[in-house]
Amino acid sequence: MKRRFFTSKEAYFLFLLIAAQAVIMLGTEVVTYLYRMPPVRVVVPNVSQFSSLVSPYGLGVDGELLSSFAKEKGYTIAILRAKSANEAWTLIANDEADMLVGFGGEIPEEYAHKISAGPAYDEYRSVTIQDTKLTDNKELQALCTSLLKTVPHGVDREIYRENATFLSSVADALPQVMSPREDSEPSGHTPYAKEKLFGATVSADADTKQEKAAVTKQLPADEMPATEVPETESLDDEDCVDFDRFHMYHLMSFDNDKNGTAEIDIRNFTMLQPFFLDVVPKAQTRAPRSYHWFWRNVFFAGAGLQKDLAEFWEEVQASHTVEKLIEKHYGFFPEKLNYYVIAKLKKALRRKVPRYLKTMQTASQKNNIDPLLLTAVIFQESHFRSSARSRTGVRGLMQITQTTAKELGINRLDPHQSILGGATYLRKLWDRFEKYNLADWDRWFFTLAAYNQGFGHVTDAIKLSQKRGGTGKTWQELKEILPLLAWKRYYSQTRHGYCRGYEAVTYVENIRYYYYLLNGLVALSRPEGKNLGKLRSSLSLTASSI
Structure with missing residues (x-):
């Protein structure tokens, strides 16, 4: 019988020795890789709270949260985009992604053993939208009909009488832009009494004759003061037609898209509707649903990620970060589109x-x-x-x-x-x-x-x-x-x-x-x-x- 070079016990100890030497030689990089496995693959909707194509205020609520998480905990993020929630759940369930961000609702029952949910941090309601090629936007068309005329600057008086119901809702949404008062001013300043602005008490029409005389010599005809050449505010046909037929469908993430209708988060709809007037709301869901972050339950390799996510959300909730971000990104939207x-x-x-x-x-x-x-x-x-x-x-x-x-x-x-x-x-x-x-x-x-x-x-x-x-x-x-x-x-x-x-x-x-x-x-x-x-x-x- 030939004698083996090593017994089983000797081979086992030799393996441990080699592994220990490798760890010493490579330092903490091996441990970090095994424990954290960067980059973290994050699935987000095409357009959602995560990323706003049109907003100047940053990445949105989820985008800023995710950026803060990566910076604070030292992660690299790889973004994957999904057309629908079903696609997103499939990716994370099949271990093709580590996290879902920007999706609401609850974990599907078949994936409950594989996925954990963070705390609810925001609510949303879905709205069903429909392309106006399939249904007329009567409110918009009625407004266009009345506004496609030459209207004096005192548009409030004339148009308000013709469209009292609609313009009263406009006045409620942006009261300083449109107001039912006859004296409404376009500026944010109220035209009553004397006011202290810019650190100085204002006296109406002070030195205006001298100003007018000086500026009249400098201005072209189309910029003369209103008393000389009255200005009018008429709208054109193009003001009442959408820019083109590039619909919101190409930007939004839908759970269904049948017969020209789709269901989306009403907040995302509100963000993009001003730029796609040919897409209109059809119906709104009654029951709100919650936004959560979702992540995989993975032993060892994912344990660090799970722990860091739990700690991060504890910090976010304690500092009321989400409330501040919601105000920053959405606090200025009027209740109704003007x-x-x-x-x-x-x-x-x-x-x-x-x-x-x-x-x-x-x-x-x-x-x-x-x-x-x-x-x-x-x-x-x-x-x-x-x-x-x-x-x-x-x-x-x-x-x-x-x-x-x-x-x-x-x-x-x-x-x-x-x-x-x-x-x-x-x-x-x-x-x-x-x-x-x-x-x-x-x-x-x-x-x-x-x-x-x-x-x-x-x-x-x-x-x-x-x-x-x-x-x-x-x-x-x-x-x-x-x-x-x-x-x-x-x-x-x-x-x-x-x-x-x-x-x-x-x-x-x-x-x-x-x-x-x-x-x-x-x-x-x-x-x-x-x-x-x-x-x-x-x-x-x-x-x-x-």
Whole structure:
């Protein structure tokens, strides 16, 4: 009998010795690989909370959460996209993916032993949508019929009488854009009494004769003040027709798609509907469902991932991170789609913005402001009407007070000077908030509120928020506090006194929405956004710009 070189016991110990030497030689890399197995394969819907094609505010709720998870826990993420929830469940059940993000509902019974669910962090309702090639959008068509006429600037009076029911819902959704009052102003400023804006008390029509005389000599005929050449606001056929027949179907993730209908999350529908007006809601589900993250149950190799995910969600829930992200990404959407304001914005981009492109480029570059944000501010303030005015005394494209115009050394009725002056003032307000240690988005929203109601009133709101137990550092907090400054029991506690803070909230939310619409038009390469897209790409903006 031949003797073996090693007995079974000797071979076993030799194997252990070789394995130990390999671990020592390769360090922790082998352990890390076996324990964590990067990259983590994450399945997401085509378009969902995870990633917004059209939003300027970031990756969406799930996208930002996933990014934070990867950064905090040291993972590399590989993204897989699924057309439907069924496809996503199949991928993770067959070990072709490690996590599902952006899908709601519960784990299918047949996969319950393979998959775990994180805590519910948000709710959603599904809506069934239908292509208008198969069903007429009567509301949109009726609005188009009434608006395809030359309408004076006082559109509120004329159109409201003809479309009282529909426009009252529009007024509720965006009250500062469309209002049933006869004196409605396009700006976020209320045309009543004297107000303190930009740190100065405004006196109506101060020195306006001298301003008008100076600017009249400089303006081309199509930019003369309204008293000289009345401006009209008519809509075109193209305002009432969708951009083309590239439907939302090519972007959204569906669980079914039969006979021109599909079922999607109503929040995702709300995000994309302004850009695809030919897709309309048909029916909405009654029972809400919850969003969860889902991951595989894998022994050893997946144990680290499972542990890290559980810890991460404990931290997220303790810090109320999801609530903050929902406010950031969705808090500004109106309850109902405003067809009229979308059409008017598109018209302004086609007809009025091109004449100011060079000035907007200079203003954006000099003050490090995204030209899309500047466009949104101008549209909110004046709808690009150089002769726009308020009874409070603010005038011009950027609705600047006489006192502020003197401080800036500009003629506020000159549209080009108004753009340059308004952008400069926005940047000055931004700089004044530096010491408050705010996140960039919150800092810009605070800046916009200060542009509308004055820096002092915003700092009053910050202090009041802190006094009531808040941080005073987020727009989510401030939008709840600012309206309180119209009540004596609250403004009596502040340095600067009474403030129409509810107007500031509406003003900022409108601009956030317009900025979103503008970014979407550029991102989707729509013709209305072509000039702004070229303008934005020509600028080199830093992280402090928006």
